[in-house]
Amino acid sequence: MNKQHHQGERKFIQSVRTRAGRAGGPLRVGIGDDAAVLRPKGKSEIVVTTDFSLENTHFRRDWHPAKAAGHRCLARGLSDLAAMGARPMGVFLSLALPVGTMDKAPGRKWVDNFLEGVLELAKASGVKLGGGDTATAPGKEILADIVLLGSVPRGKALLRSGAKVGDGIYVTGTLGAAAVELEVLSDDPKKFTRAKVTDKDGHPHLFPKPRLNVGRALIRRAGTSKINSAIDLSDGLSTDLAHLCAESGVAAIIDAKLIPLGGTLLHALHGGEDYELLFTGKKVPKQIAGVKVTRIGKIQKAKKNQPPVVIRMPDGSETPLLARGWEHQI
Structure with a gap:
């Protein structure tokens, strides 16, 4: 969500930036620049995990409330960090939306609630949304990708x-x-x-x-x-x-x-x-x-x-x- 294209995307990114809040904790620079900046504590190692959430594979819009789909999208990556014993530092969300999703109220509401699910779990987990990307999906299905960075004391990661x-x-x-x-x-x-x-x-x-x-x-x-x-x-x-x-x-x-x-x-x-x-x-x-x-x-x-x-x-x-x-x- 650091790249900017047409007016609709800029407005959407600005709304995400407002809702995600200011950078804080390990996240020194967040949404708005070309890249985020994270600062781990001394004697720490960085743990990175990525996870796709694909419509009709991991969630269905006709089954899952949008907020639950957003929560689950982030939970998948957080669980990977938990298994390593890591503390979350920053999360990055990329969304590929079908053409016209944000042009009509039902689509805008679904994306809004999806994001709410992500942000509420992020807040409860003590991690900030640091950015991501947006794109036009190649078909009629929503694609979401989460990247999470965490830290563990050097040599202590669970494997x-x-x-x-x-x-x-x-x-x-x-x-x-x-x-x-x-x-x-x-x-x-x-x-x-x-x-x-x-x-x-x-x-x-x-x-x-x-x-x-x-x-x-x-x-x-x-x-x-x-x-x-x-x-x-x-x-x-x-x-x-x-x-x-x-x-x-x-x-x-x-x-x-x-x-x-x-x-x-x-x-x-x-x-x-x-x-x-x-x-x-x-x-x-x-x-x-x-x-x-x-x-x-x-x-x-x-x-x-x-x-x-x-x-x-x-x-x-x-x-x-x-x-x-x-x-x-x-």
């Missing part, structure tokens, strides 16, 4: 590649509730567009809550807990745990009876978009930063021709856990 044999496997919160709400939404697409839902109403799919405080607490636990690896549960437990095992060169066994369910076991294993954290380590308490933590399994040595993840079912039987969560088809 997927650090899991050790013997580590416990832990998750925050409950798993599967977002998938349950998505099913409710698909059964009645107008259910939430008719109602004035907010992030205060406890909607895990529409208004997920990235675990930023937990992530930062994990990297501060030296001397008490030993946290070796982490990943956010955006694609589903079955898929994300497999990612972590692959990066760490280990295997895992989890116990179905221990998984904190927010729906059915299938919702928890494969539903995705919970934006909880999964991490491995030792001496982990049952609550971190006010969030419940549950031990669901153990990291094991990887063996040739053996499945990377095994699940122990309630009847005591053990079976390979296939990765059946979200994966883009490209």
